[in-house]
Every structure is written in structure tokens, then in C-alpha cells.
Amino acid sequence: MSSTHVKISEIIADMHVIDTHEHTYPQELIASRNPSIVDIFEGSYIFWIAKPPAKRDDFKSLVESVKGISESTFYKACSIAIKDIYGVNVDPPSEEAFIEASNLIRDAYKSRNWTRRVLRESALIDKVLWDPYWDIWRESFDPELFKPVFRINSLLFGYRRDVVDHNGNSPYVFEEYLNLKVEKFDDYMSLIDRVLEEARRRGYVALKSALAYDRPILFEEVEEDEARRVFNKRGLGLTSRDIRLFQDFILHHILSKASELGLPVQFHTGLALIEGSNPMNLVNVIRKYSNVKFILFHGGYPWIREVAAIALSFGNVYIDFCWLPIISPSACKLLLKEVVELGLSSRAMWGGDCWVVEATYGALKLFKGLLTEELCKMVDRGYLKFDEALEIASRILSENASQIFNI
Numbered sequence: 001m002s003s004t005h006v007k008i009s010e011i012i013a014d015m016h017v018i019d020t021h022e023h024t025y026p027q028e029l030i031a032s033r034n035p036s037i038v039d040i041f042e043g044s045y046i047f048w049i050a051k052p053p054a055k056r057d058d059f060k061s062l063v064e065s066v067k068g069i070s071e072s073t074f075y076k077a078c079s080i081a082i083k084d085i086y087g088v089n090v091d092p093p094s095e096e097a098f099i100e101a102s103n104l105i106r107d108a109y110k111s112r113n114w115t116r117r118v119l120r121e122s123a124l125i126d127k128v129l130w131d132p133y134w135d136i137w138r139e140s141f142d143p144e145l146f147k148p149v150f151r152i153n154s155l156l157f158g159y160r161r162d163v164v165d166h167n168g169n170s171p172y173v174f175e176e177y178l179n180l181k182v183e184k185f186d187d188y189m190s191l192i193d194r195v196l197e198e199a200r201r202r203g204y205v206a207l208k209s210a211l212a213y214d215r216p217i218l219f220e221e222v223e224e225d226e227a228r229r230v231f232n233k234r235g236l237g238l239t240s241r242d243i244r245l246f247q248d249f250i251l252h253h254i255l256s257k258a259s260e261l262g263l264p265v266q267f268h269t270g271l272a273l274i275e276g277s278n279p280m281n282l283v284n285v286i287r288k289y290s291n292v293k294f295i296l297f298h299g300g301y302p303w304i305r306e307v308a309a310i311a312l313s314f315g316n317v318y319i320d321f322c323w324l325p326i327i328s329p330s331a332c333k334l335l336l337k338e339v340v341e342l343g344l345s346s347r348a349m350w351g352g353d354c355w356v357v358e359a360t361y362g363a364l365k366l367f368k369g370l371l372t373e374e375l376c377k378m379v380d381r382g383y384l385k386f387d388e389a390l391e392i393a394s395r396i397l398s399e400n401a402s403q404i405f406n407i
């Protein structure tokens with residue numbers, strides 16, 4: 001390793017971070033489960049690609065299961081974190097290591113402020129944009145560290161009282177929270193406005209769409225009368241076209257409200273319902289709501305070039321690397337390089353997108369490593385100056401997010 005590389009790597013490792021996207025479970029929730037390594041794996045996507053054990057303490061079958069995916073970055077990032085935080089090597093997976101790590105995890109979650117300590121002291125994360133989708137109107141949290149974002153999905157499901165979004169959320173819970181009663185279509189539209197105004201007032205720093213898990217993310221222009229007609233069916237004889245028209249209209253309405261309230265909008269793009277998640281689907285709304293800041297998540301993976309090209313074409317588009325480094329470091333490096341070449345480093349940021357702080361720690365360590373690697377290569381071949389490389393790193397790790405979300 002060259003001395004430039006050593007220096008850049010040390011400086012980036014010490015940089016403080018604003019993490020633009022997490023689902024961090026409250027510590028008391030994890031502590032109440034008598035946690036083990038199973039909870040850490042659950043919070044780090046391991047069980048997206050490996051089968052969870054039928055019994056939580058069956059570490060023998062857990063080893064068998066994760067052995068099949070231990071080459072994945074989800075597993076590598078998670079094991080880096082367990083090694084650094086608990087001093088246990090779980091790569092390659094073994095029953096003894098899982099038992100040892102589990103004992104330490106259980107103890108750690110008994111100590112107060114464990115999650116805060118890992119985020120602040122081990123990962124150097126100063127602030128976290130937080131998407132608690134299991135409780136989108138959560139009242140109790142650590143407001144100094146966590147800045148909530150408001151998940152908009154449920155608002156598109158108001159066409160019937162008995163439907164919910166993919167997380168099980170209904171917009172009609174807001175009738176009670178905000179002391180409103182929805183009878184007519186106009187009442188429903190007022191409910192949306194009130195929810196968004198109230199979110200702003202309560203300190204939510206952005207809106208967040210995970211709609212790519214519910215439906216394709218192409219939202220066409222629909223007349224208000226069409227949406228009203230669908231609402232007035234009261235759920236009777238609804239067609240899938242009716243639902244799409246209603247939802248398209250609502251999404252446009254939310255974006256015009258975001259524009260009025262100055263709320264940036266984070267959009268999940270890529271993967272999810274993959275036939276409809278290509279970020280190119282958002283171009284019409286990006287063009288129309290030109291004063292809304294659109295933050296495209298996950299580098300749009302696998303459509304990383306589309307995301308870069310959309311950001312180059314529209315000044316109101318930002319690229320969020322969240323989740324991408326632990327999906328594919330190769331794709332992440334390619335996008336990092338192109339972001340620099342396209343002059344987009346003032347519009348890029350990073351988030352972990354995990355449920356447990358150990359996973360966040362691993363995702364960040366990995367991302368800082370990739371950032372270091374790509375920037376060093378550019379310094380070595382004389383493309384970037386040393387200081388320029390560090391400025392880019394600092395923008396991506398904290399400055400851009402601080403400006404965009406005003407935190």
C-alpha cells in the first residue's frame with residue numbers, strides 16, 4: 001500500500017458520517033427478545049438469501065444454512081462487524097463462534113445506550129435518517145441521533161378502508177392520530193395534507209417512498225375526477241386500473257405538497273418488484289416537480305448507470321448509495337467512479353439500510369473501504385489531487401446530507 005493510500009484511508013476512516021437511511025430497531029425491542037446472533041443476521045439481510053433456522057437456538061442448522069451464502073457481501077459485512085465489535089470470528093461460520101458471539105450480544109444489549117454507543121462511538125455516525133416503517137408515527141425515540149423520515153406508502157391505499165400497504169399500514173389510522181373523520185374524497189385529500197404538514201411540524205426531515213415493493217414506480221398524470229370516481233366506489237367493483245389511477249393521482253398530490261413544504265423525497269429504486277422498479281420510471285415526475293429534491297436509493301441497482309444519467313440530466317436528483325455496498329461492492333465502485341467523473345459528488349450520499357447497528361457498522365466500514373480504494377486509484381493516476389479526493393469523501397459521507405436535509 002502506498003503512503004498516499006495509507007493517509008487517505010486513515011483520514012476517511014476517521015471521518016464522521018450522516019447516515020441517510022436506517023430502520024434501526026429500538027434497543028429495548030431487541031433486548032426483550034433475549035438476542036443472539038440470529039437477531040444480528042436477521043437485521044443484516046442474511047435471511048433474505050439463507051434459510052433461517054426453524055428453532056432460534058439451533059446453531060448447528062444455522063451453520064449449515066449460512067455456509068451456502070458465506071461468500072455474499074451481506075455475510076462478509078456482517079462478519080466484519082461481529083469481529084470488530086465482539087472480537088469473534090464467524091467467517092467461516094462455526095457453531096462455537098455463533099455461541100460465543102451470541103453470549104456477548106446478549107450481554108451487550110443489557111447495557112444502556114448500546115445502540116447509540118455503536119453508532120456514535122464505533123461507527124462515528126452523528127445522525128441517522130430513520131424510517132421506522134413498523135410504526136410510521138412513532139412518538140418515542142432519541143431525537144438527537146435519529147431524524148425520522150415519513151413513509152408515504154400507506155397514503156396511496158386510501159381507496160378502501162380495509163386495504164393496507166406491504167408493511168400492513170393503513171392511512172386511516174391518522175383519523176385517530178389527528179382527530180379527523182374521512183367520509184368524502186375531499187376529506188381524504190385533507191387528511192393527506194394534514195399528515196404531511198404535521199410530519200413537517202414534528203421534525204420529519206424527508207418523505208420516503210418504498211412503493212417499489214407495492215407496485216411499479218411509474219406514476220402517470222390523472223385527473224382529480226378520476227380519483228374521486230374511484231374513491232366513491234367505496235371498494236365495490238374496483239379494477240386494478242382503478243387502483244392504479246387513484247394511486248397515481250395521490251402520488252402526484254404528495255409531490256406537490258412536498259414541493260410546498262420543502263420536503264425532500266427519498267425513493268426506493270431498483271430490486272423490490274423488479275419488473276417495475278427501474279429508476280427511469282420516475283423521470284416524468286422528476287421533470288414535473290423540478291423544485292422537489294428526489295433522492296434515488298440504492299444507486300437504482302441494477303440500474304446504476306440510469307441513476308447516474310438521470311442525476312446528470314436533472315439538477316433536483318441526488319444519488320443515495322444506501323444498501324448498494326452490501327449488495328454488490330463491484331457495482332458500488334463503478335457508480336462511485338462515475339459519480340466523480342460526472343461531477344456529481346455534491347449530490348451523493350450514503351446510508352446503511354439495516355435493522356441492527358452491528359449491520360450498519362459493517363456496511364459503513366465496507367463503504368468507507370470502497371470509497372478509499374476508488375479515490376486512491378484516481379489520485380495515483382493523477383486524475384484527482386489529494387485534497388480534492390478528501391473533499392469528495394467528506395461531501396459524500398456527511399456534508400451533502402447535512403445540507404439537503406438541513407440537519
Ligand SMILES: [Zn+2]
Nearest residue numbers: 021023131353
Ligand atoms: Zn430501507
